[in-house]
Amino acid sequence: MTGQNTQLTRLFEEIDRTPWGPHEQELVAQAVALAQELGDETLEYQARMRQTASANMGGLTDLMLSSFAWCLARHDADPARFPADIDNGAADLMWQFKWMASSLRGSPAFAPEQIAAVLDDMESHYRAAGLGPSGVLMARFEDAHAAGRLDEAEQLRIRLETTPRDSHSHCDACGRSQIAGFFADTGRDEEAIRLVEEMVEGGFSCGEEPEHALSLALLPYLRLDRGEEAKAAHLRSYRLAKDNPDLLTAIANSIRFCAITGNEARALALVERHLPWLAHDALNAQGHFGMLTAVGTALDAVAAAGHGTTPVRGADAAGLERFFGPHEGVWTAAELAPVAWAGAERLGARFDERDGTDNHARRLQNARQRAAERYEVPIRSDVFTAPAPETTPADADGWYRRALDISGYGAAAETLDILPHVIDEVDPERRAVLTGQRLAALVNLERIDEAQELLPDRIRTLRAAGRHAQADLEERFGLALFGTATAEDTAALAELLAESADPAAVLPPDTRGDIALTIAFGRIDDDPDAALELAEQAGALFARAGDARMGYGAEFAAIMALLRADRTEAGNARIERLLADPELPRGVRARTLELRARIRGGRGEFTEGAADADEASRLLAELGGRVSLANAQMLAGALWEDAEAPEQALARYRVGARLVEQTGGDVAAAKYRVARTMLSSGAADEAAELFGEVLQLEERTDVPAGSRAMTALMLARAFRAAGEGGQAYGVFGYAAELFGEAENPADQALALMSRAQILAQYEEPEQAVATLEEAAQIVRTAEDAPAAVVEVLHNLGQSYGARRDDRAFALFDEVEEIARANDAAWVIADVRDSRARALLAADRIDEGVAAALTASDAFAEVGDPQSAGGSALLAARALHGVGRAADAVAAYRAVLDQAEQIPPLRQIAALELGDVLQGLGREAEAAEVRRLAED
Structure with missing residues (x-):
């Protein structure tokens, strides 16, 4: 016990x-x-x-x-x-009383008398406990507002303003949030926003605030034409609310915001992500009502944007059937929108029947009116995938061509998806082609047992097509001809190929070509020259047989052999020749374009490579190859990113990530690229949201600590760039823990250094220095990461220097020694500049000036005039500050020399030097120098 x-x-x-x-x-x-x-x-x-x-x-x-x-x-x-x-x-029981009436009000299963009884019971308990009336008044206000008794709610609000607060009043955050919601509902947008902004600026928060309040301010911001503020409020609200099912109303507000601001793809993504929350709390019918109206608004917007046939993933879950009813297959956006509105209408009717009012009917009418509003507030986190320009094939002939194109590209899984539409609908000759594609795809996917089971069907089909020699060959060698060949198989095939060269041999050219191509693919890595010879032999044999499809395969094998042999120019020439062929099938063309895109990327021709990847994407979209299209889009994104065109990269990455999410794949990796590109293009808020999502995905799938640490590091940087210093501080700490777990001391120390910088920014110098000292201790164990050692020790030295702590100078010596050992001349100059600042902070003027001028010379030697001028300006200001104006003149003139091509620095130095010269009585020189500032 x-x-x-x-x-x-x-x-x-x-x-x-x-x-x-x-x-x-x-x-x-x-x-x-x-x-x-x-x-x-x-x-x-x-x-x-x-x-x-x-x-x-x-x-x-x-x-x-x-x-x-x-x-x-x-x-x-x-x-x-x-x-x-x-x-x-x-x-605290009296505090918990506040939640009870609102919870009963949130479900039509509870009668008005029950709600009133709870409020009366709360009031009697508060009186008995000696508590003030503020908490009870707020509970009654919330009830009146939720029930639509707006006049009563206004009277209670006015009473609340004159009622003294006490220990059981609503907290500053919750009180403001409740009143702000009432103001928003009654058209007092400016007052609603004022309360929310007071909450945010004052740092007021509690369990579900400020995320709930921020969501209430979205429509008021939009109606007052303050779109950028609305966007910032939405992104922050959603980021804070997205993991808490109790905030269903806040999520609904965000979905509605996205739907009416031109962000239909994002609205759909949020709908899919949060639909399961409808089934989370059976008694939160008020939340269900709001969510269903938001879903209806969002899906109507999706349909109006031309994407009504887009599937709504997850809507067919068993737990949602009570909201949407039974349905065959996956719901589309256009199908589900009216069903969501109807579900909201049913719920609203139950509420109004209970309350004897038309409150929810009016809310539903208002929701439909708002759904027709439009504001332009672009958010770049999500995008629709473009519908394929081609329709679904109408007959077996169309499916056959589709299968040839997809297999020609090399998309094994998608080939297998297409084959059931056509494989049993064509003649034996075409079926023989398709059965070969099926076996090749299964082997490619390492589904060897399935392939082995289907091999007899392939051989029967070959014989039915009159291709007995090929059937005999495959009976003998089996799947070796489809990618499983061992060394013994290859040797036997080579012997058979040599024998078949005899004029008396009976093997037809297409079968001989198949043998040669199989051996060629097996030798590309180990003996590319032999592979090239075999591929060319295979191509000639297929040409004799009139088999253009296999001929393209032989040509591709030849190209791969040339590239493997580092004969890039010859490989490129064959690629160009292949792409110039007007009869080249679309799948083969897309595959060849992707190959050229990668080659161009490797050569640094990023824009040209990206254009190739874009054209491959267009072809794959026509063919409906969604997995293949996802890969092509991610390749295009990477090439545009390397071309330093982040907006172009982002457009491709977003489509690619959406496709990966729809078709299955590494969603975390795809969204990581989207988030990284967003951050580099300045969209820090959106990047933070996505990095957070990626981190959650990685944590759910037990990704190694080192990878999660990198994602956490990027999330922290995004928070920092978005001005969320507090959140950045926490995530930098988490990243440091993960780097420690991964035994990566260099990045662990750098994460701690970033944390220290935030502490310094928020005027916590003692904690900042202590954190840097911890980072320094860790980074000294990273013997293979001199750059990290230099950066951390340098930062600690700068912090010591600012505090007049002589330990700074030993650290500067250590950093300079490491930099010298690694030929880092710019770092040496930078450390000398830091030494100068520390000496000047300690009032060691002569030493500080000398160090600053030495740093200036060192920056100049490495071709950095901006930093050289900055160090010289530091020396000049120091001399002038201690009354040595005449000495300062020379230093200022050194700045002017360095700043000849740097107008802002030149202007500052000229103006300051003019003041110094005027103080020395050298008016003419002062005027002449000041004219430089005007040039």
């Missing part, structure tokens, strides 16, 4: 330091179960008080209501044994 009590105490401690979420909910459930097992109602009360708060934060209304009722009954029976406040944050 004692052991169980100790275990429960430890569980409470763990619960209290664990963030809200599934893991914390599991811990609370364990605590309740253990307390019940012990039969100790006092401990169970402490566990259930925590459970009420946990269920509220997790959107588990049924559990919250039952837990609260149990606790209230115990408290009312014995307040001394079961106190209202167990001194544990939200585990």
Whole structure:
């Protein structure tokens, strides 16, 4: 028994330091179960008080209501044994009372009399506990607002303004959020925004704020033509709300925002991501109503944008059938939109029947009116995939051509997807071609057992087509002819090929060509010259047989052999010749274009390579090859990124990532590229959202710590660029932990250094220096990363120097020694500049000036006049600052010499030098120098 009590105490401690979420909910459930097992109602009360708060934060209304009722009954029976406040944050019975009426109001299953009784019960308990009326008034205000009794809500709001706040008033964040929502609903947009901005600027927050309040400000911002502020509010709100199912209303507000601002693809992505939340909390019907109207708004917008046939992934889940009804196959956007609106209408009718009002009918009407509004606020996180220009093949002939094109590109999985449409609908000759494609695709995908089972069907088809020699060959060698050939198989095939050269041999040219091509592909890596000879032999044989399709395969093998032999120019010549062929099938053309794109990329011809990848993408879109198109789009994105055209890269990456998400693949890697490109193009908020999503994907799939660390590092940088210093600080710390786990001290230290820089930015110098000292200790173990060692030690030295700590100079010496050993001349100059600043901060003027001028000379030697001028300006200002104006003149003139091609620096130096000369009484010189600032 004692052991169980100790275990429960430890569980409470763990619960209290664990963030809200599934893991914390599991811990609370364990605590309740253990307390019940012990039969100790006092401990169970402490566990259930925590459970009420946990269920509220997790959107588990049924559990919250039952837990609260149990606790209230115990408290009312014995307040001394079961106190209202167990001194544990939200585990305060009087505070939890606030959640009850709104929870009952949120479901039409509860009658108005029940809601009124809870509010009256809350008021009587507050009076008995000696608490002020503010908390009860706010609860009544929320109820009146939610029920549509707007006049009553306005009167309660006015009373709240004159009612003193007390310990059980709503917190600053929640109070502002509730009133802001009321103002937004009643057309007082400026007042709503003022309250939300006060919350954000004041740093007010609680469990679900400011994300909920920010979502309430979206429409007011739009109606006041403040689109950029609306965008920033949406991105922050969604980023904070996207993992909490209790914030279904905030998510619905974000979906609606995307739908009416021209971001239909993003709206659809959010719908797909959060549809499962409809089934999360059966009693949150108010949230369901808002979500269904948002889904209807979003999918109508998707259809209006020309993408009504786009599937809505996840909408056919069993848990959503009670909202949408049964449906055959996948819902499309156009199909689901009216069903979502109808579901909202049904729910609204139940609410209005309960309340005896038309409140929800009016809300639904307003939602439909808002759905027709349009504002242009582009967000670049998501994009639709372009529909294929070609329709689905209408007959077996069309499917046959499609299969040839897709297999010609080399898309094994997509070839297998197409074959069932056609393989049993064609004559034996064509079926023989298709069965060969099927075996090749299965072997390519390493589905060898399936291929082996289908080999007899292939041989029967060959014989039916009259190709007996090929059938005999495949009976003898089996799958070796499709990519599984061993050394023994290759040797036997080579012997057979040599024998078939005899004029008396009976093997037809196409079969001999197949043997030669099989051997060629097997030798490309080890003996490319022999492979080239065999590929050319195969090409000649296929030409004799009149088999152009296999001839293109032989030509591709020849190109690969030339490239493997480093005969790039010869390979390129054959590529150009192949692409010039007007009869070249689209799949082979796309494959050849991709190959040329990669070659061009390797040569640094990024723009030309990207154009090739774009053309390959166009062809693959025509063929409906979605997996292949995804790969081509990611290649195009990479080449445009290398061409330093981030906007072009982003457009391709977004399409590629969407396709990967739809067809299955490495979604995290694809979205990482999108996020990285967004960050480089200045879209830090969108990048932060995507990096966060990638990190979650990686954590769910147990990606190694080192990879997760890099994603966390990029997320932190995105937060920092977006001005979210607090979040960046936390994520830099997480990245450092992961780098430590991955035994990567260099990047671990750099992450800690970034954390220290944020501390310094927020005026926490002691913590900043302590963090840098920790980073320095770690980075010294990274013997193979001198750049990281230099950067961290240099930063620590600069921090010491700013504090007049003489330890700075030993670090500068160490950094300069490492830089010299690695021929890093610019770093040496930079360290000398830092040394000068530290000396000047310590009032060691002569030494500091000398160091600054030495740094200036060193920067000049490495061709950095901007930094050279900056160091000389540092010396000049130092001399002038201690009254040595005459000496400062020479230093200022050195700045002017360095700044001849740097107008801003030249202007600053000329103006300052003019002041110095005027102070020395040298008016003419001063005027002459000042004229330089005007040039």
